[in-house]
Amino acid sequence: xxxxxxxxxxxxxxxxxxxxxxxxxxxxxxxxxxxxxxxxxxxxxxxxxxxxxxxxxxxxxxxxxxxxxxxxxxxxxxxxxxxxxxxxxxxxxxxxxxxxxxxxxxxxxxxxxxxxxxxxxxxxxxxxxxxxxxxxxxxxxxxxxxxxxxxxxxxxxxxxxxxxxxxxxxxxxxxxxxxxxxxxxxxxxxxxxxxxxxxxxxxxxxxxxxxxxxxxxxxxxxxxxxxxxxxxxxxxxxxxxxxxxxxxxxxxxxxxxxxxxxxxxxxxxxxxxxxxxxxxxxxxxxxxxxxxxxxxxxxxxxxxxxxxxxxxxxxxxxxxxxxxxxxxxxx
Numbered sequence: 001x002x003x004x005x006x007x008x009x010x011x012x013x014x015x016x017x018x019x020x021x022x023x024x025x026x027x028x029x030x031x032x033x034x035x036x037x038x039x040x041x042x043x044x045x046x047x048x049x050x051x052x053x054x055x056x057x058x059x060x061x062x063x064x065x066x067x068x069x070x071x072x073x074x075x076x077x078x079x080x081x082x083x084x085x086x087x088x089x090x091x092x093x094x095x096x097x098x099x100x101x102x103x104x105x106x107x108x109x110x111x112x113x114x115x116x117x118x119x120x121x122x123x124x125x126x127x128x129x130x131x132x133x134x135x136x137x138x139x140x141x142x143x144x145x146x147x148x149x150x151x152x153x154x155x156x157x158x159x160x161x162x163x164x165x166x167x168x169x170x171x172x173x174x175x176x177x178x179x180x181x182x183x184x185x186x187x188x189x190x191x192x193x194x195x196x197x198x199x200x201x202x203x204x205x206x207x208x209x210x211x212x213x214x215x216x217x218x219x220x221x222x223x224x225x226x227x228x229x230x231x232x233x234x235x236x237x238x239x240x241x242x243x244x245x246x247x248x249x250x251x252x253x254x255x256x257x258x259x260x261x262x263x264x265x266x267x268x269x270x271x272x273x274x275x276x277x278x279x280x281x282x283x284x285x286x287x288x289x290x291x292x293x294x295x296x297x298x299x300x301x302x303x304x305x306x307x308x309x310x311x312x313x314x315x316x317x318x319x320x321x322x323x324x325x326x327x328x329x330x331x
Contacts (some may be wrong), residue, residue, distance in 0.1 A: 085112045086292070088121060091128070092239055100132040100220070123157045134208035137165040149178075154300040156182055157268045160191075172202035181300050183277060184242060184257040196277065203253055204270075219270035220283050221245070221314045225293055228327035231308040235262060235295050241326075243269050244292045245283055249315065251290075256283045264265065268321065288315045293326050303330050 069091045077086050091106035107125035114121060124230040126144035130137055137145075142165040150160040163178035176199045183195045225242065238261070245256040255276035260267065271291070273282040283289070294309040301308070 003062075007184075028122055032124070044236055069113075069285065070097075081109075082113060084110050087113065087117070088124070095128050095131065097125070098131075100128055101119070102130065103128045105224065116147075119152040119155050119158060121147040122151075123155070123161060126161060137168045143168065154181075154185065154298055156185060156187070159185075176202040177302075180253050180277065181302055184244075184254075185300060199253060199277070200281070206242060219272050220316050221271045221289075221291065222320075223269045223291055223293070223314070224270070224321055224323045225269055226258075226267070226323070226325050227262070227308075228294070228322065228325060231295065231326050232262075233299070234306075234329075235308060237263055240296050240299050241265065242294050242296060243271070245289045245314075246292065248290045251267065253277055253281075255286065255289055256282060265326075286315065286316055291322075291324060293324055294330075295326055296313075305330055 067159050071189070073086065073090050073093070077083060078089060080086065087106050087110040091103045091110060094100070094103035094106060104125065107121060107128055107201055110121050111118070116122070122144045126141040126148070129141040129144070134143075142162075145158060145162040145165050148155060149162045152158060159178045159182040163175045163182070166172070166178065167175035179195050179202075181198050183192065183199070187195055225241075225243065227286060239259045239264055243258040243260065244254045246254045254277050256271055256273075256325075257277055258269055258271060258275045260269065271283060273284050290311055291314050292309055292311040294303060294307055296304070297306050299302050305331040308326050309328055309330060310324050312322060315324055
């Protein structure tokens with residue numbers, strides 16, 4: 001029972017001393033803050049499992065401090081230096097307490113053991129380097145994010161930080177491309193407004209206040225979606241499908257995106273302003289638009305060779321339900 005109390009207290013201590021200051025400084029639940037919360041609790045659970053001793057007595061002075069627990073993990077790794085998971089947890093614990101030099105060293109050790117084949121470790125090291133530089137992206141951290149993204153094109157963290165790095169270097173078009181991909185992957189609700197706002201800024205789309213028309217929830221277009229036999233045979237059953245509404249004269253950024261699963265087809269998809277990608281650019285503001293339905297091999301909304309798709313032009317608010325067949329292959 002005592003060790004469960006230790007575990008809970010460790011979590012609360014970590015959240016109090018690490019998460020609350022970050023929240024106060026940002027004023028909102030950022031992706032970084034959410035990650036820190038999850039990793040803090042995970043670290044406490046791991047340390048409880050690895051270091052806890054059932055015979056520890058209750059009473060004052062019997063509970064180790066957070067720094068003592070972390071140092072105990074570091075000591076264990078000296079006798080077991082090939083424990084990749086241990087090095088990553090040590091890096092994250094140093095990172096969450098502001099010991100960035102030590103976090104970087106621990107991440108580097110983990111990357112060495114993994115032979116640079118783990119995108120998430122690369123991202124963790126890149127973030128630690130950014131934190132060491134007060135949030136600025138260095139040439140090294142940018143390269144780490146790029147390598148992680150090349151390894152896992154649909155890694156949400158890689159898309160987020162590689163997009164941020166591109167924006168800091170002045171390549172806002174590339175930054176918008178990456179954050180649009182992230183937004184189309186059902187990004188966490190707490191960052192969707194940020195993504196839309198920055199994409200609009202980078203694309204030069206005016207950030208007008210939503211109008212009453214833009215807030216309506218009635219369907220603007222309804223699409224009966226089906227799949228050719230050839231396309232279904234070529235694609236895995238767990239593939240994602242992206243139904244994209246876009247302006248034929250300006251395809252990027254998309255007006256709206258509605259992700260679905262291949263297993264759900266055939267189905268009817270209703271598009272409304274709720275699926276709008278960028279604030280101030282509602283679907284209801286267009287008299288007609290192109291609907292593209294794409295089955296994605298990669299899991300992301302960007303077209304890649306081997307994907308299957310179908311497209312047609314839709315007249316908004318026509319009251320008609322149109323049929324769209326996915327029957328073309330991306331060369």
